Amino acid sequence: MLKLPERQDRSSRSTCRGYLGHEFSGVVEQIGNDVAAYAPGDAVFAANETGGAYAEYLAVKPAAVARKPANLSFEEAASVPVASQTAWQGIFTHGHLEKGQTILIHGGAGAVGAYAVQLASHAGATVIATASGDDEAYVKSIGAGRVSDHRKEQFEKVVREKVDVVFDLVGGDTQQRSFLVLKEGGHLVSAVQPVSQEEAARHRVSGEMMRLAPSGDVLAKIARLLEEGTIRPDVATVYALQDAAQAWKDIATKLPRVHGMSPSGPAAKHGKIVLRVA
Ligand SMILES: NC(=O)c1ccc[n+]([C@@H]2O[C@H](COP(=O)([O-])OP(=O)(O)OC[C@H]3O[C@@H](n4cnc5c(N)ncnc54)[C@H](OP(=O)(O)O)[C@@H]3O)[C@@H](O)[C@H]2O)c1
Structure with a gap:
């Protein structure tokens, strides 16, 4: 100890x-x-x-x-530590995000979401985020290619391509509608609430609620990215x-x-x- x-x-x-x-x-x-x-x-x-x-x-x-x-x-x-490791584990450990894939991050301007946007972008993924419209410039500045204003539009109407991973930091109806934009075989990871296994099976995707498991190894990797100035x-x-x-x-x-x-x-x-x- x-x-x-x-x-x-x-x-x-x-x-x-x-x-x-x-x-x-x-x-x-x-x-x-x-x-x-x-x-x-x-x-x-x-x-x-x-x-x-x-x-x-x-x-x-x-x-x-x-x-x-x-x-x-x-x-x-x-x-x-909490926000960055939750983001890391959400998108990589549970979401299996890889270079070249597309991820949709709900709540991209929040504490966890901002790390998720930065880490996914650094990993070579295409990042789409939902956020308030007045956060659009901020979320784009940290790596999102596109931002959908959750106060003005329904993301599933503007996100035309199917995505590989959804990282849900909002829950409720937002989580429910996320099934509509996931590719078959994709992953819906929520840090907020359980994911319906019936809906996941119906859409042929995986769905899980994650919980942060603090890890010195993960945090050391995050520390290196902070030291390089890759994330902030x-x-x-x-x-x-x-x-x-x-x-x-x-x-x-x-x-x-x-x-x-x-x-x-x-x-x-x-x-x-x-x-x-x-
Ligand atoms: N499972 C775990 O281990 C774990 C760990 C850490 C956090 N969490 C949970 O993860 C969630 C996010 O945490 P956080 O610290 O990042 O919270 P936060 O800093 O409060 O950020 C939440 C963000 O979501 C945005 N938002 C609200 N409604 C939205 C919607 N319908 N669509 C898109 N964005 C929306 C908010 O922006 P506006 O209000 O401006 O719209 C805000 O930017 C919380 O529920 C927290 O309890 C879970």
């Missing part, structure tokens, strides 16, 4: 259970007898399934940890720990349109909220 002084954490709409704070970046304080990969003083980051990142010290399994990208601040690094993190605001209640109030007030905002400055449309703990 590693014992880490925890630096900061963020969360927007959280699916977390237990203690608050499921991702962090910090410096290793102590290691267990069986830990060879890390030493006290190492800068690391991780998603921690059991939570607890709203604290100065946190015990975490080394298998979930990776070295913090050298070019990121602790605040930036703390914003990465997005921090909207950093709050001090004592302002955590205000951060949650601000999120609750502004959702669903704004996921991060400055208490004093203008609202930021994108990005994670980070708490600085130490």
Whole structure:
């Protein structure tokens, strides 16, 4: 086990259970007898399934940890683990996305969606995303070839070609209509809700709901892409720990349109909220 002084954490709409704070970046304080990969003083980051990142010290399994990208601040690094690994596992582990394929990402401007757009684009896939119209330029700037405005049109009416993978970060009717745009043999992966197996069989596709399984190996690959500048993190605001209640109030007030905002400055449309703990 590693014992880490925890630096900061963020969360927007959280699916977390237990203690608050499921991702962090910090410096290793102590290691267990069986830990060879890390030493006290190492800068690391991780998603921690059991939570607890709203604290100065946190015990975490080394298998979930990776070295913090050298070019990121602790605040930036703390914003990465949950959204980026969910995106990676959604599109590659469960969606089996390959170079040359086409993926439709629902919610491409959100925290997970923005990583999915960047990772899929970097992998050589054609990326179509659904988002609000005012997010179109942003989502295109991070790698989407096309963006369908979910407030103005039904994506299945404008996405004429069939896609290999749908990554669903929205659920409901959006998930249901996704069967209409999938190729036979394609994959519908949802991070939000179970996928009807009857519908999947009827359309001859696979359908599954995924759940993030934090992995130091996956996070290390993501760290390399961050260091190369191939993908980038997005921090909207950093709050001090004592302002955590205000951060949650601000999120609750502004959702669903704004996921991060400055208490004093203008609202930021994108990005994670980070708490600085130490
Ligand atoms: N299974 C897992 O392990 C796991 C892990 C992480 C997250 N999640 C879940 O994944 C979902 C996304 O998380 P997130 O952190 O990326 O959320 P987020 O940052 O709040 O992003 C959601 C995005 O979806 C957009 N959106 C809303 N309705 C839409 C629609 N009908 N069509 C297209 N886009 C739409 C929102 O934009 P507008 O509001 O501007 O339209 C927003 O940009 C959440 O439900 C979260 O709980 C699951």
